[in-house]
Amino acid sequence: MIKTPDDYLNKPLDKETFSEGVTKLIKRLSYTKSLDECFKFYIEDYQVGFVIPKLAEQLLNYPEVFIIQNRRCILNPDLKTFQERTNSVERILLDLKSKNVLKSLDGWRDEHYFVRQSFNSEPLMSLERAAVHMFGIKAYGCHINGYIKKDGEYLIWIARRSKTKQTYPHMLDNFVAGGISAGLGIIECAKKELEEEAGLPLELCSKLKSVDAISYCFENDMGIHMEGEFVFDLKLPIDFEPKNQDGEVDCFYLMNINQVKNAILSDEFKLNSAIVTLNFLMRKSLVNPDEPLNYYQILENIHKPGL
The missing domain is CATH 3.30.750.160 (Transcription Regulator spoIIAA)
Structure with missing residues (x-):
């Protein structure tokens, strides 16, 4: 079901506000205060x-x-x-x-x-x-940015997770995302999640583009998150409507770029998925190196080496 993200409509967001919000996001992503105690x-x-x-x-x-x-x-x-x-x-x-x-x-x-x-x-x-x-094992996943271009403007599909998810229930998420289970290939995982989470037909799965891999480390009450994400972009037909098949997504929003920027700064967005979305905005020049002001710091914190 598609809903209108009213909370993000018409909310002004200047460069300074966006820069401050992204700074807080990166601090959360790189918070490892207890790592030395492990x-x-x-x-x-x-x-x-x-x-x-x-x-x-x-x-x-x-x-x-x-x-x-x-x-x-x-x-x-x-x-x-x-x-x-x-x-x-x-x-x-x-x-x-x-x-x-x-x-x-x-x-x-x-x-x-x-x-x-x-x-x-x-x-x-x-x-x-x-x-x-x-x-503190390094875990890997696939995150897919689903988007359309209409009248020259980007619109991005954002999912809201089910209330019954074991982790991060009812939070905002990428169009499709999933962990790479033991024995599962990267592309195999991406296509599996596209089918299960968004009901994507096979012919659209073939348009999947591998665009980046990000890595980071942060901690929360669950433990140490050493994670690597294979990032994909998928340009979708304007008339495509995602339909969840496995009960893990409550609904999908189709957001304009201003709405997306507000969303990733909110407490509603799953942290690593917010970073994947920010990465999309940077790669598509929807934010530039002067906006946010800590552009280089973002790149350092989403491309960290392993152990």
């Missing part, structure tokens, strides 16, 4: 994440799997195979979930992400999605 997470000789202290405290009860010492959390080297590691950690997480000691595990997905040294390296194990940020 335990570096190692598998074999590779650091693959940052274990938050409240998780490390619980893992002390499972020395057969986790060795906690010298501000490090080391997966027991006796667990040598992908499956041994995956099964052992899963057993512990299910035990912690049953004890209700870590809130993040309430959002259990029965969906796994690969754990690896880098995106192209061999997976060392896989991990339940709900636990990824507690271990």
